[in-house]
Amino acid sequence: EVQLVESGGGLVQPGGSLKVSCVASGFTLSSYVIHWFRQAPENGIEWLAYIHTDSRYTHYAETVKGRFTISRHNAKNTVDMQLSSLRSEDTAMYFCAREMPIAAIFDSWGQGVMVTVSS
Amino acid sequence: DVQMTQSPYNLAASPGESVSINCKASKNIIKYLAWYQQKPGKTHKLLIYDGSTLQSGIPSRFSGSGSGTDFTLTIRSLEPEDFGLYYCQQHNEYPLTFGSGTKLEIK
Numbered sequence: 001e002v003q004l005v006e007s008g009g010g011l012v013q014p015g016g017s018l019k020v021s022c023v024a025s026g027f028t029l030s031s032y033v034i035h036w037f038r039q040a041p042e043n044g045i046e047w048l049a050y051i052h053t054d055s056r057y058t059h060y061a062e063t064v065k066g067r068f069t070i071s072r073h074n075a076k077n078t079v080d081m082q083l084s085s086l087r088s089e090d091t092a093m094y095f096c097a098r099e100m101p102i103a104a105i106f107d108s109w110g111q112g113v114m115v116t117v118s119s
Numbered sequence: 120d121v122q123m124t125q126s127p128y129n130l131a132a133s134p135g136e137s138v139s140i141n142c143k144a145s146k147n148i149i150k151y152l153a154w155y156q157q158k159p160g161k162t163h164k165l166l167i168y169d170g171s172t173l174q175s176g177i178p179s180r181f182s183g184s185g186s187g188t189d190f191t192l193t194i195r196s197l198e199p200e201d202f203g204l205y206y207c208q209q210h211n212e213y214p215l216t217f218g219s220g221t222k223l224e225i226k
Contacts, residue, residue, distance in 0.1 A: 059213060094134070111160075
């Protein structure tokens, strides 16, 4: 069964850092581009970043560029995202998702991990 | 960025009825629109992509239509398990953008 499981969320102070991770199972992670999204309470879904299969290419939303860093470790079936310089508006549920071979659509998502930025 | 305007925000219907959810893009996205379902405790489920292509395993009562800037998700003969949140997503260009969601509730 294809599965993505996020971890690493929690409460962090403004200006702080946190790493969220996405562990894949049931498929060969190295064959898929992986994306991160977030969804704040009562808000829609916001795309954040993606990383190509061999880490050669990454791309970020303007709202997180320079503050968030996506990386992957195919041998460990893991994709991480380091969140830095966190702001209250970064408070959200963070999701990873697998991109289908047809570009930019997602056939498998994780359940999400909550990140709360507050003093 | 492409702004996605989704309507209605809330929708109430009874099992067996048909409903439609609309999504309007702020610019031409050709056919590149996807629809997802989100339910509490479950992961997002891809229903439709490229405007009208049904994802594998999705029942044929779900259908998508439209092109350019205007798209519609139609669900015929609603089943109890169809109630939840629905989102559209344009997959024509980055940044990928989503509609604000439609909550489909049981009447």
